Amino acid sequence: MPPKLRVLSQNARHEKRMQSEIQSSLASALKNNPQIEPKEALWSITTEMLTNNPFQPPKDGKCPINDLPDEILGYIFSVGVNQEIEDEMNDYDSEDDGDFEEEEEDGDENGEEDVSSAPANSSTAPFDSDMDSDASSDSDMFDDDEDIRVPFQVLVSHVCKRWRAVALDAHILWTSLDFVARPNLEKARTYISRSKGLPLSISIDCTFPEHLDEKDHPDHPLYSKDRKEARAVAHTAGCGDPHCLGEDMDEDNHEDEEELYFLSQQDLSSILDLIEPEVAHWGSLEFRATTYGYVQLLLSRLHKLPAAPVLESLQMFHFEDCDDYDKFMGADKTAFLPFHGNAPLLKDVVFWGVHIDWDAAVPNFLNGLRDLELSFHAKDVRPSYATFEKVIKLSPDLHTLTLSLSGPQLPPDVEFDADREEGGWGATPLTIPSLHEFAIQFHDVAYASALVQHLDLPAVTGLLLNFDEEDYSDFVRALLRPVKGRAESLLQHIDHLKIAGLPCSVACADLFLDQLANLKSLNIKLVGDEEDVLFEKLVDPTRTVPWHVRAGGGAEVAPAAAAAGFKLPAVFCAKLDTLTTNEADGARVQELVAARQAAGAPLARVFMSNMDRVTAKEERWLRANLAELEFFEPSDSEDEVEVYDEDGDEWETDDDAELDADVAEDEDDDEDGDEPPLISPLARHLGRGARRRGRMDVD
Incomplete structure (x- = not known):
């Protein structure tokens, strides 16, 4: 069954313009030919408007894209996959949970492939396992109302036989493995097989929503006990929820009703069982977890792996809140060394609330780095200054360094420039001649x-x-x-x-x-x-x-x-020409732009958060006095964006927050000021790692 078409958002300005053009053309047609019926005139107008519509099949039945060689077609597919990955990373940055459900691919027996979805919580769901022939369709086994998100490479591989052959032969399309919420291991096996040994980009997300605990997963040993106790308390309190009355419901049915949105440690073990044999082909590994038990499990497994010869990026994030960073609060602070310290191509490293055996990591593991981030480490699990200094000196091309509540150890009440024997860092500064970006x-x-x-x-x-x-x-x-x-x-x-x-x-x-x-x-x-x-x-x-x-x-x-x-x-800052603001309204930015123009130090570009209060009048003024004005979605924003009229009164929220700037410029001359201001999100994030608890990149 092909995926349902869903309207994600409606562009009110485009809709208004289209209706205006139709009405104008209809009036003109009726005036020029009074004998024509309005329905016939409308049909003629819409037919003419759709003449060059790219979503209509060519009249001669020939698609120009079929003239492209396979190599160019494969490249186009790779561009589509990369764009989808970039969009998802931007979406993840602006959402708290970041859940992106994985869907499955199937084809019909005639070779005109179809797209359908498999249950996301099934690790053995059917997934086009025969790569040399078309898979059978399993559409009828799925709920028609289930939302479907089909990966781009899967979508193009189900258009026609030729596209499928090109997609399956373009091994680069199948190198991204994302494990989140409810993993599909069969899908991952298929991707690995299709990648044909190319470096794999692996992402494992073991975070879970704030309202859930690790014990809320059925895989947890205390799951059944805690649920029974919670239901007994609810029943005693007389909450009135029939789902809380254990005697009125079958336990299994009750559990089936609750959807789970995070990986268990058992899931993580299954994922590692699948990908560890491919460690020689790991190109990047990004791991996220809410509690340290997941981190400990991963590190203990990585510690046993022999080598990661093509690994270039290792990013590990632990998001558990902690009020005290004097001492590590985990049950076990054993320090491991991933891959026995053997990852010769490693360039990008992030350890966010995750510590390793720092001393054993040099000189072979943490060396030759380009980007290094150390964040949120308790003082007793930070690297010593001697080790930190070695990492820096063994990375002569280090470009970006981020130290967020972490860095080399410095004992309390010891001056930083005290002798090494006293626990200080010495009187000689640590020079990093290659560094261009520094975050503290x-x-x-x-x-x-x-x-x-x-x-x-x-x-x-x-x-x-x-x-x-x-x-x-x-x-x-x-x-x-x-x-x-x-x-x-x-x-x-x-x-x-x-x-x-x-x-x-x-x-x-x-x-x-x-x-x-x-x-x-x-x-x-x-x-x-x-x-x-x-x-x-x-x-x-x-x-x-x-x-x-x-x-x-x-x-x-x-x-x-x-x-x-x-x-x-x-x-101040006479050379300043670009300003990015967050939580600054349009009136203040307008005042700033005007003042710096008057002072002879004008701004050329301004980027504002789309959560900021900007009226249509203020926006028109800013666009007229700047070379560029854009609006972006901050990483900690909500899904809805508030916009305001010229008097500052709130309009309805705009879910997609995206109206094209070119339309606004075309219509500025005839605007009467009663429209909400244009909102154009600007993707200004690097898309590297997480932006939680204040993480921001220098770019």
């Missing part, structure tokens, strides 16, 4: 200050800062000072800066912005009053209070930096 997040003030005073980063041009709760003025002062042996500070080389949180004094804000003389691109999230003041100072350097205070009539205070002998410039 969530550390306490003392540790963050130590890092930026000890790391010598002469080539860094991209910087991400993300801090909260404390006063980070001392950290900012550390940034302002050149590293030992340098004449200029790190800030003076930065041309791209992202601030997701930087609480500091007004005086520090003045000095901070003053050193960013070469800044060209700023990405700022207005999460608090301090970030608000930074934004205000880009409008007017003399401003010293948050926007809401100024808007409410609050008075400015004397700038402390000026009182100390610092002279405020006419404009």
